[in-house]
Each structure stands twice: as structure tokens, then as C-alpha cells.
């Protein structure tokens with residue numbers, strides 16, 4: 330037997346072939362060209378702080394009006410995809426069951442984004458947006474934690490998974506309007522320091538940024554703990 334066949338067999342066991350969305354086989358691992366047509370990568374021009382694309386789709390990146398008004402607490406925020414039908418469906422799958430296939434795909438996409446937009450920032454800690462203990466029990470894993478740990482492994486930057494805690498049980502954000510979301514999560518998180526407090530620049534990782542209320546509440550908690558420079562990254566952003 331050709332030893333390579335054995336290797337290939339092993340490789341196929343651990344790295345299931347095929348597009349993670351439709352399952353069709355692909356020449357290289359990742360999303361197939363048909364599915365790629367139905368997802369939107371966020372590309373410039375976008376706000377150089379919050380990463381939201383500009384409607385016109387023309388011109389160069391600059392700072393949006395919300396960020397000029399000081400509404401964003403992060404230094405910089407970016408997401409890989411616009412949050413729409415197909416990506417929304419994938420993220421639901423990622424949250425509730427298909428963690429193995431999708432986490433390697435998503436970590437890879439985040440890694441590309443990190444290399445393009447964060448590499449020179451000098452980030453020295455990575456933190457996932459936490460779930461409450463109750464939610465964690467229901468789901469058995471925290472999808473943001475899988476992403477943060479994957480990025481940490483690839484970048485050799487330490488990941489702190491238990492320092493930021495969701496302390497207040499709150500109604501799911503998806504049931505609330507934008508304004509109510511901010512009040513809903515305002516004091517929902519606390520930070521218990523440890524080595525994290527030595528970090529100067531922290532990257533907060535989540536799966537989806539919708540209104541930004543959740544990441545802003547986490548950032549407020551990090552600020553209260555003395556960590557002033559927080560960056561955020563997500564798979565998708567509602568634009």
C-alpha cells in the first residue's frame with residue numbers, strides 16, 4: 330500500500346471534505362464557489378474604527394458619524410461577513426451543533442482578517458465574549474470561546490477564557506429593540522483580573538455583532554478593570 334493512501338485516509342477522517350455549507354466536495358478545503366456567491370465579505374470602504382461598510386461602496390475608508398460622536402468603546406472592530414441569510418444560517422448551526430467543521434472554517438477566516446487588519450496593533454491577550462452559566466449548560470459549549478481559542482493557538486497569543494463573566498441573567502438580546510439592548514446588558518459583565526490585567530491590548534472575540542451592545546458592555550467591564558485598549562472581532566456583523 331502506498332503510505333500516502335494511509336495518510337490520506339487518516340486526513341479524511343479528521344478533516345471531512347466538502348463545502349461546510351452545502352456539503353459538496355471542493356478542490357480546496359473551504360466554502361465552494363456557489364456558496365461564496367451567496368455570502369458577502371465585508372470589504373473597504375468601511376469605517377476605520379467600527380468596520381461598518383459605507384452604503385455607497387465607493388471611496389476610501391474613513392471614520393463614520395457614530396464613531397466621530399464617540400459611540401464606540403473599542404479601538405477598532407472588524408467582522409469577516411455581513412450577517413445575512415446564509416451566514417446567519419451557518420452561525421445558528423455553529424451555535425447549536427456543527428462546531429467541528431465550522432470552527433476551523435471560521436477560525437481560518439478570522440485569522441486572515443487578523444493578519445490584514447490587526448497584525449501591527451501589538452495585541453497581547455484574546456478573550457471570548459462569555460455566555461452565562463445557564464446558557465452554557467443549555468448549549469454545552471460557548472461558540473465564541475472556540476473561536477478565541479483557535480485564534481490564540483494560531484497566533485500564539487494567550488487566551489483568557491474565565492476572566493470575564495456574565496453575572497446578570499438577562500432576556501435574549503434578539504427579543505429586544507436596539508435601545509433596550511444597551512440597558513439590558515449595561516452591568517451584565519464583570520472582570521476578575523489575574524494575569525489578564527497585565528495585558529495592555531485585548532482582542533474580544535464574538536460570533537456576531539448586531540447592535541454592538543454586548544461587546545460594548547464587555548468593554549465597559551474591561552475598562553472598569555483598568556484595561557483601556559480593547560479591539561473586537563467577529564465572524565459577522567449586521568450592517
Ligand SMILES: [Zn+2]
Nearest residue numbers: 348351361364
Ligand atoms: Zn457550498
Ligand SMILES: [Zn+2]
Nearest residue numbers: 376379393396
Ligand atoms: Zn464607525
